[in-house]
Amino acid sequence: MKTAGAVLLSAVLLAGCGSAGTASASSAASSTVSFAQASASTSATEADTEESSSDADTEQTSEDDGALVIKEQGAFASGGTVTDPVSGEYDPTQSFMDTTRAGNTAHVDHASVFYQIPENDDGHPIVYLHGYGQSRLGWMTTPDGRDGWSEIFLREGHAAFLVDQPRRGEAGNTASMTSDGLDASDNGSGKDYLPGDQAWYTHFRIGRVAPERYDGSQFPAGDEAQNQFFRMFTPNTGSFDEPLVADAMGDVLQDVKDRTGNKSIYLTHSQGGLVGWDTDMENVAAIVAIEPGSTPEKGSDQYNKMLAAKVPVVIYFGDYIKNGPSDLMSTGFWQNTEQQAEQFAKDYTADGGDATVISLPDIGITGNSHFMFEEMNNKEIADNIEHWLTQHDLG
Secondary structure, eight states: OOHHHHHHHHHHHHHTTTTSSEHHHHHHHEEEEEEHHHHTTTTHHHHHHHSSSSHHHHHHHHHSSOOOOEEEEEEEEEEEEEEEOSSSSOOOOEEEEEEEOOOOOOOSSSSEEEEEEEEOOOOOOEEEEEEEEEEETHHBTTTTTOOOOOHHHTTTEEEEEEEETTTTTGGOOOSOOOTTTTBBTTTGGGBOOOOOOOHHHTTTSSOSSSTOTTOOOSSOSHHHHHHHHTTOOOOOOOOOOOOHHHHHHHHHHHHHHHHHHOOOOEEEETTTHHHHEEEEEEEEEEEEEOOOSSOOOOOHHHHHHHHHHOOOOEEEEEOOOOOOOOOOOOHHHHHHHHHHHHHHHHHHTTOOOEEEEEGGGGGGGGOOOTTTTGTTHHHHHHHHHHHHHHHHOOO
16 A cells, blocks of 8 residues: 555646646645545555555555655657648538548647656656556556655656657557557557457566466565556557657657756666667766667667767666576577677777666566566665666766
8 A cells, every 4th residue: 555655646646637737736735635644544444455565565664754745747748740631621610520531630649748846856857768568657656556666766856757658658649550560460450459468477577377476576466466567558559660759759858858957867668778779868867778678789870879978878687587487488588688788788888888787686686577667676676776876976
């Protein structure tokens, strides 16, 4: 269950999500005091009925420093295009009933950003970019309802700019439906989305076959946590276009710089890591990549761009890679991906850059899947990242 501080933040968040722009947290916070008190009064009853993650909740409660105060929050869109008008003249008397949509345009392929700036803002904002099948929600909470990384890092003073990439989540507006073979049936030509609960559960190393978990897993236990995890997935509305998403993320980073006056820590996950390497580095202070699908090759445009901008990079990998089941295709995939990242870091550092690969089991943190930021020890991993940021004068 969430602490009173987390409940207060959640209520403030809900109060401000309805429209774009900014909102002061003071009025929203005052209107949620009774909600927080009511939640606290029922916590004993809830504790009797909740079996999973009670130890993690207790640990997090002891580490929280009371209510998290948000001084500003809001939402905005970055990047995108406007389609050419459909041939013909728009007829306002028929509006949406005219299915030819003559004269209509559409605003498409932008990124959607929800942001929060804490009272203790340290001037080092974090821009969060999700991976395949995900949205910003995965950074904001966990399948068992604990604090997500955005809240954990807000408490450290990092403003949060949480992105839904173009053609995903709240940035779903686009001109053509997806034709990606990973998403659509009939090798991308169908209109039915491909089911994938079991496939992605295996590939992302939570367990061999859902609902089982690997021994020592940090993934939240219980049927409800698994249910919530699967319901956090969201498909592409249009085909994935890496350069298009990277351009939009460049616009996001510029907008964050314009709003805060600071470059951003760019925190990416999985497929979002590929976009991260492609993004313009002008407004990037550092990259924190969580199990990116690949890393730049020495001498590539991506590699040279980061090196020229002197962007420090840290890459994290979880468990069940070196020790994963040898008969699973996914084990080989992640072993190759981690080895590639290690080679990148070696080359980047030798060429005068700053890159580190952290394998969590190598530093005594075990049991993590591809979704380490949603797991029971997510605070411990966030603390490790905060330590790295502090070493680079970004904490």
